[in-house]
Amino acid sequence: MKRRSKGLVVALILLLTIPAVWATGTKEAAATESNVIKVFGNFRGEEAARFDEVVKIFNEKTGYNVVYEGSPEFETQILIQAEAGTPPDIAALPQPGLMKNFAEKGYLKPLAQSVLDGINSNYAPVWRELGSYDGTTYGVFHRVSAKSYVWYPKKAFEAKGYKVPTTWDELKALEQQIIADGGTPWSIGFEAGNATGWVGTDWIEDLMLRTAGPEVYDKWVNHEIPFDDPAVQKAFSYFGEIIQDPKEVYGGATNILTTSYGDAIKPLFENPPAAYLHRQANFITTFMPEDIQANLADEVGVFALPAIDEQWGVPMLGAGDQYVAFSDKPGVMEFLQFLTTWESCVPLAKAGGALFPHLDQNLADYGNPIEQQMAKMLMEAKVFRFDGSDLMPAEVGAGSFWTGMVDYVSGRDVKTVLSTIEQSWPQ
Amino acid sequence: MKLTAKTAKHNKLILVLLIFLCIVWSIPTVGMLVTSFRDKDAVSSSGWWQAYKTPSAFTLANYDEVLGGQHFTVGTASGSTESRRGVSMASAFISSITVTVPAVIIPILVAAAAAYAFAWMSFWGRKLFFATVIALLVVPLQIALIPILRDYQSIGLNGTYLGIWFAHSGFGLSLAIYILFNYISTIPRSILESAFIDGANHFTVFSRLILPLSIPALASFAIFQFIWVWNDLLVALVFLSGSGQKMDVVTVRLMNMAGTRGTEWHLLTAGAFISMILPLIVFLSLQKYFVRGLLAGSVKG
Structure with a gap:
């Protein structure tokens, strides 16, 4: 008798906890699902924490809810998600080839005119070319690295x-x-x-x-x-x-x-x-x-x-993530447009470890003289080319x-x- | 007399060999333990076996960062830098438990019932169904990811705990059914027959006889499944991503803590020890069944 009641209690507890836990899980997902703009990339840890500050400026200004998530297996996951029809709203793709692959299959949304205006006025032409496939521009560059x-x-x-x-x-x-x-x-x-x-x-x-x-x-x-x-x-x-x-x-x-x-x-x-x-x-x-x-x-x-x-x-050799849109939810193009402005770069420049292609950049915003010097070399280079092995x-x-x-x-x-x-x- | 002396000598030799093997097998873990208490520069400049040379490099900072959140320097909108603490391991621990416990219990209950049916009930297509389940053992889970993700998306299970429970349960079920079938089918027929004569139906036999009798097999499968789900990275990444960092399980959080280029890898050792605690507790508490359970189904004749 004693044994039986013990078993019963265990079973009851299980029956009660499973739906309860499930409910909290789904509620959380449902509440955030509607107005969240998901950004997915491969940078994590401190770099992600720094990018969160950029996102925060945008969210405070516009009222959208952009959320960044990084993954150690980004390249695999983004392929799976795109194929399965569950992509993020925005992804930061490290290789131009990946962008071309997705664009060819029709997964990506072409950039809105407002974003293109931002790119045309604030980037050297090479960056627009790197973000384009078949005459249409899909990608915006933000943080870049230079290698020379x-x-x-x-x-x-x-x-x-x-x-x-x-x-x-x-x-x-x-x-x-x-x-x-x-x-x-x-x-x-x-x-x-x-x-x-x-x-x-x-x-x-x-x-x-x-x-x-x-x-x-x-x-x-x-x-x-x-x-x-x-x-x-x-x-x-x-x-x-x-x-x-x-x-x-x-x-x-x-x-x-x-x-x-x-x-x-x-x-x-x-x-x-x-x-x-x-x-x-x-x-x-x-x-x-x-x-x-x-x-x-x-x-x-x-x-x-x-x-x-x-x-x-x-010449300068470099690389960088390009942000592409998988959805045309309200706010997605606004966020990409925000990335073309120097305002979105200041927190990263200040914290260090990042360079930017933005033409209107203010060298004084970089956190230390070494990075100011590197940014200057990058801006002064007549020739910039993307890392060939990535292409x-x-x-x-x-x-x-x-x-x-x-x-x-x-x-x-x-x-x-x-x-x-x-x-x-x-x- | 001569014989016993020889056996004793033999036993001693085996003992020495076993101790030696134990030491060899524990060396990496000891190295990890020592490393987890050393600071970043010391870890990258000298091996753990040289740790005694730099006593000042011992620190609790790694555990502090893993448990309390990493120290980040971030730039702010106003153009200054601030230091922040990143997410800690605690929430990931809770997330991992939430994923793991049902992902162990669901397949065990389903598999035990299925194994009972395959072993003791006669119904149409029994052998065919059983063969199908066994055939599924060799299907790698990776090829199922995209179709499952697509279906989850259409019914709204993507990025929910329920979704990952079903995924883990599904991936674990065929092995569970196989192990439990082999065990349950060895229970002597006479026990079941006497129960049926006493008027028990299938449900009573299953819940009152089969389940208590197969505890060793259930426990050993529980250990397998627990450790597999706890250590899993791929399934968690695929089915729980897209929620910001809210649902990160321990493995994902640890990988993220290492940073984009793995520069913070010195935190991995401390993180590994922390994430090891729960599987160890589970293993030690179920261990007495485990040894019996390892033999489960092996003497089917």
Whole structure:
């Protein structure tokens, strides 16, 4: 008898709690469903908290309820959601290819005229092109990153009397000077789990822009010239000069392949520095040791990777998320239009780790002098190109190009590497 | 005499071997525990086995950030920076419990009833249905995600707890039915027959005889399912996203805490220990059934 009543109580509790919990779950969903504008992206943690401040300004101004959510599996999820017909209202797509894919299938809403006006007046034309497919513009860029930066440990660098190079020859001379002083010029790290090698692709893209120029770069990215074209070989030879000389790179080839891209900045801040130069995008500041980050302006120096052929100025390589609309709910286009204004960038610029393409930007709004300097270099660049490996088909841009860079650093000759990549290009 | 000495020696050897294996298997966990108490720069500059060299690097900060919310510096509309605390683990814990408990109970109840029917009731198509259920064991859940999401969208179950309970229950059911069938079908027929002679119907037999008798099998499946659902990332991401951060389960919250590029990965070790607590409690409290349950259905003859 006692046993039976015990069982009964358990069953009763279960019966009562299940619907109760369910009710709270659905109520929450139902209450927010009606007026929420969902924004979905891949940035999380602190970056998401910073973006929330941007959203807050918009919500307070307009009364809409925009909610941002980030996911570690964004690229997979957005595909599933789009296919299943449950996409967010707005998504921040990291690759232009993803936008084109969705636009081709008709999932995306073209931008309203108000947004286009914002883009036309506040962005360089290259950004509108990157957000367009087949003559229609779908994407708005907001926070971007630029990659053509070389970092150095300011105090040690200046103590040795080194000068920031403005031409490729000066850079080469600086490398020789560092070697002559018993130091090592470069620290390079390729390791990134199953994405190992992407750091190398950025190097090659930067060198392509500097040796072959933007037009050939575009042809290369679109496969209008083969991957093993002499122009690409030339870019590789410039990279080879650095990585094939054990004196040039801290730890030599083995270290390049086994050092994680985030750790490769750390040798610069050892005492004395184990290396003096590191080429990486603006986000690398978040990987610097905490005491360096706390004192960025005094500890760190940055310059743009110098031009090789002066006719294109100092080109900038970069990337960024583009915001696209999956729905035409009221408020969606207003939010995208808001992203084209400098007002929506100020909180992120202030907090650091972000650059913007907006033409009306106020450099004083950036949180520290280093970022002001980087933003200035980005704005002054005559040539800006999107990260080529993100534009190439995934088989190459997220596959054979990465592994090819690893093979090249391990010592395989450039012709074999390039023809292997060329063969992997989908027909 | 000679024989026993030999066995004793043997036993000692096995004991030493077992202790050795236990130590080897625990090393990663010990490493994680040590790492979870070290500060960020120490974690990335030296291994946990060198932790004794930098005693000043020991800190509770990781646990503080995981439990109380991360420290963020954000810019504000007025153009200043402020520090904020991010969401803490506590709400994710509650969310995870809300997802996991029904997602364990529902399939157990359904599967026990189904297993009873497959084992002891005769109805048309029994073998065919059973074969279908077993065939579903080999279907990977990933291929079902898009169709289910589409259906959920049309009936409004997307992003609700009810939806994810059904999803987890569905994905867990075929294994549950299989395990419980093998166990329940080994219960001696004589017990059931005597119950039927005493006038019991199928429901009474099921609730008063079968359920109490199959507790070891139920408990071992409960452990499997609990750990699977608790550690699940994919299903939670697919069926619970779109609600801001309100319904994040522990695994999702932890991944998000690591940041976009995983720069905050030192928090993962502390987070892992916190998220481990509940599965450990469940395992230890059901463990006495588990060993018996592992053999469930294995001696069907």
